[in-house]
Amino acid sequence: MKVVIRVNDIILIAKHYFKGLSKENGLTTSKVRAFSSKLYKTIEDKSIDNIFNICEQLLDEHKWELGVIAYDWAYRVRNQYNTDTFFVFESWLKKYVTGWGDCDDFCTHAFGELLSQNNELFKYVIIWTNHPSFFVRRAAAVILIYPIKKDKYHGINPYLISDMLMKDEHHLVLKGYGWMLKVLSQVEQDKVYEYLLKNKNIMPRVAFRYALEKVDEETRRRLMTS
Template sequence: MDIVNIVREELAGIGYPHNVVKTAQVRALSAQIFRTLPDKNISAVLTLSEALLDIEGWAGWVISYDWAFRVRKQYTRDTFFIFERWLKTYVRDWGDCDDFCTHALGELIAQHNDLYELTTAWVDHENFAVRRAAAVVLIYPIMKGRYAETLPLKTADLLFSDEHYLVQKGYGWMLKVLSKKEPDTVINYLESHYQEMPRTAFRYAMEKLDKNTRRRLMAL
């Protein structure tokens, strides 16, 4: 039996898709099946992962992005073009955007900061989830302290006027994470842009700042 059918059968065994299952259950199943894969070379794993993206529903996507993350030690710069194609082909909502970008795709950018400039082209994509990805993909590198050659504020500038509230939340979230590393950078950015910045992004960005600073910014 091929791996995709094994995944389908195992998912059915925990009740998916007819019953509600928890993400933790799917991730546990993902780890279990991954251990049994006969070939863990990145090429073989990403081929299987892409096949899983065709399984209807979020569980297949969770497993796919999890497996892609598990071969992170084998990433090269060329992996970016596979992941970018997945992003533009399969990602359609904020949930799969965030799962992919805060694990596999984010790790790739953390490893190769020079690929950052390629992500800035996403800000013009017709799919809001791809535009959101331009910001969310920086969250993992920032959290890990591996973002020195990226430009989070440039990304915020590029997305600044995006009208989709989930894109606004996306770059607000990125700024919020950045504020834990560089609070003064984010405070200065918010002080400089408070008049025109969408309030959704503004509020998200300040959430991790100290209480007095949040109060002062909200009063601007």
């Protein structure tokens, strides 16, 4: 028999389960997600509104492990996403994400899936490149990784994002768009090559190196020496 847990008890159950556990003493994302999967099964009402309500309660605790659960559950209701979901996710990004780890977890799964479903939302992502918080600017690049990998980025111009973030002052933003270009190089090798060749003299080294990681040795040599 499936045990159904009341919404009000979910936070307490999760906090009790993780009591005394942390990344410092061996708690990993995979372990959190394993628990997340079990706990999710106890929720009777899996409508997007109810799940998002629970997710916000989890995020309000401002604890890493509860955030992992929230972003996992947000991804699990991906078949119920709609245009309004973007503004919910954007509010979470700006209110709850405080570092690159949360940014990447959220944007390479739930938020990236939403963008892959509706490429027209890209117009809102472009605006993030001017945000004062580095993790929001990083998100502008990292959110593209999921659609690129799924080949669901038609109408999205990844190079526009890297252009706008080209000389960003934060190294994690530079690494973010370098990572995005690295993934893009696996599906648009020639275009990425031309882009890197064109911008190699102005692109910061950290972004350039990240972008080259998946390029073959001969192409890498040409880019490094040309």
